[in-house]
Amino acid sequence: MPEPIIFAIPKGRILDEALPLLARVGIEPAADFFNKSSRALVFATNQPHISLIRVRAFDVATFVAHGAAQLGIVGSDVVDEFDYSELYAPVDLGIGHCRLSLAGPADTPPPGLGESHIRVATKYPATTRRWFAAQGIQAECIKLNGAMEIAPKLGLASHIVDLVSTGRTLVENALAEQKIISDVSARLIVNRAAFKLRSAEVPALVERFRQAVGDAAA
Ligand SMILES: Nc1ncnc2c1ncn2[C@@H]1O[C@H](COP(=O)(O)OP(=O)(O)OP(=O)(O)O)[C@@H](O)[C@H]1O
Numbered sequence: 001m002p003e004p005i006i007f008a009i010p011k012g013r014i015l016d017e018a019l020p021l022l023a024r025v026g027i028e029p030a031a032d033f034f035n036k037s038s039r040a041l042v043f044a045t046n047q048p049h050i051s052l053i054r055v056r057a058f059d060v061a062t063f064v065a066h067g068a069a070q071l072g073i074v075g076s077d078v079v080d081e082f083d084y085s086e087l088y089a090p091v092d093l094g095i096g097h098c099r100l101s102l103a104g105p106a107d108t109p110p111p112g113l114g115e116s117h118i119r120v121a122t123k124y125p126a127t128t129r130r131w132f133a134a135q136g137i138q139a140e141c142i143k144l145n146g147a148m149e150i151a152p153k154l155g156l157a158s159h160i161v162d163l164v165s166t167g168r169t170l171v172e173n174a175l176a177e178q179k180i181i182s183d184v185s186a187r188l189i190v191n192r193a194a195f196k197l198r199s200a201e202v203p204a205l206v207e208r209f210r211q212a213v214g215d216a217a218a
């Protein structure tokens with residue numbers, strides 16, 4: 001028996017949209033996946049050669065980049081932040097839409113061209129530094145893992161870079177969206193080496209996702 005294909009899926013908000021997509025591709029998790037009291041992290045599926053692991057969104061990219069999982073589903077925000085050379089993101093899954101944006105206090109103008117330095121609270125320091133560097137501004141990033149929106153009010157940073165969907169969290173914290181850095185959606189990600197070494201299984205799975213997304217869009 002060959003080793004199973006390990007498919008990493010995020011346990012956060014992409015999961016609800018990812019499950020119907022997996023079903024269209026013919027992958028159905030075993031019943032214990034839906035058992036909320038279970039502490040299991042690896043799950044069998046209806047496909048004997050495919051197992052699922054359910055991990056935090058950022059960790060999906062890490063498992064796949066290191067070849068511990070062969071495929072995964074993760075937001076393009078995470079793919080961009082890590083910029084792993086071993087990751088191949090061949091299919092935009094058309095789910096998990098939001099945007100990564102710069103935001104600041106609603107009553108102040110966005111950072112201008114004259115500025116050379118800015119302090120930003122974010123879960124995305126690499127993306128943030130890259131984006132500001134492209135406009136000649138040095139971004140000093142303070143890494144937070146959530147609740148970025150309270151940082152400007154408490155003087156931790158003048159701005160934040162975070163995901164925005166409805167915009168409600170910004171408004172309720174007296175912040176305004178100032179620039180969209182990227183439009184985000186979930187991607188199928190694949191370990192490059194696995195794509196070559198497991199050529200009997202991985203490329204065919206990628207093709208099935210491509211078709212499932214195409215069928216849904218048609
Ligand atoms: N409104 C949104 N806010 C945050 N993420 C969103 C939103 N809409 C879609 N996403 C996508 O969902 C992914 C996971 O977000 P989620 O909020 O579930 O995880 P998290 O709680 O930020 O992370 P962790 O797994 O570390 O707890 C993001 O990387 C992004 O691609």
Ligand SMILES: O=P(O)(O)OC[C@H]1O[C@H](OP(=O)(O)OP(=O)(O)O)[C@H](O)[C@@H]1O
Pocket residue numbers: 145146147148149162163164165166167168169170
């Ligand atoms: O524009 P909105 O629709 O208000 O959504 C944006 C919010 O959603 C995310 O947080 P999440 O709910 O994932 O919680 P977190 O702070 O724990 O990441 C994100 O970090 C924003 O805070």
